[in-house]
Amino acid sequence: MTTTLLKGRGQNSAYGPQGPCCPWSPKDPMKIFVLLLALLMAVPLRAARIGVKAFSLGSEDGKLLVKFHLRDAFPAGLQESLKAGVPLVCEFSLKLYRRRAWWLDERVLECSFHHRLFYENLKCVYSLVLEEEGKVLTFKDLEEAKSQMAKVCSLPLTRIEDLKSGHYRLKLKAKIGLKRPRLWPFSLLTSLLGLGKSTISYLCEFTVRDNRLSLGLQRPSFAQVR
DSSP states (O other): OOOOOOOOTTTTSEETTEEEEOTTOOOOHHHHHHHHHHHHHHHHHTTTTOEEEEEEEEEEETEEEEEEEEESSOOTTTHHHHHOOOOOOOOOOEEEEESSSSSSEEEEEEEEEEHHHHHHHTEEEEEEEEETTTEEESSSHHHHHHHHHTEEEEEEEEEGGSOOSSEEEEEEEEEEEEEEOOOHHHHHHHHTOOOEEEEEEEEEEEEETTTTTEEEEEOOOSSOOO
């Protein structure tokens, strides 16, 4: 890229005796390195707090049910962003695998849905869309809305009788963040550094024998990063 509107390189211009004084000049890459390092160091500080506060897998009326509650997953400045018209979206993904000894695990089912929180200025209420329940809830208090948004209650996945006997893994992934317009190159930078959304992953193992459920290991399945 070339620029044709340069008129001089005096002390009062954007160019000094040694060339351009732009802080992002290729001659001074240290500033770029320091900025990227600061962004990367902020990731584990945030990751240490977010996660799954409660996770439960069980059966009722022959159905496999899951419920969970996220912890500390909400971004800073949430109230101001919501009132400025920027919605908050949480995308959930649940994948169930049947373990196989000599081959890749068999994917049994996949379930994806989202929660969406936004502010209605005319009514002065927070509206929460729960896609998996087909409901829209309204709240006067933001903390109540956040608590409900972070929960998934007794979601039916499948019938126990439809699962073959064996060992299973249920993987949960939740991504939560403000739905801001994406401007290049900032969208690329946030994607590469994982700064756009908080991502939470969790793993639950269980066994099915004679249509009976037996729980096993439960833990975070991957590093929890923002």
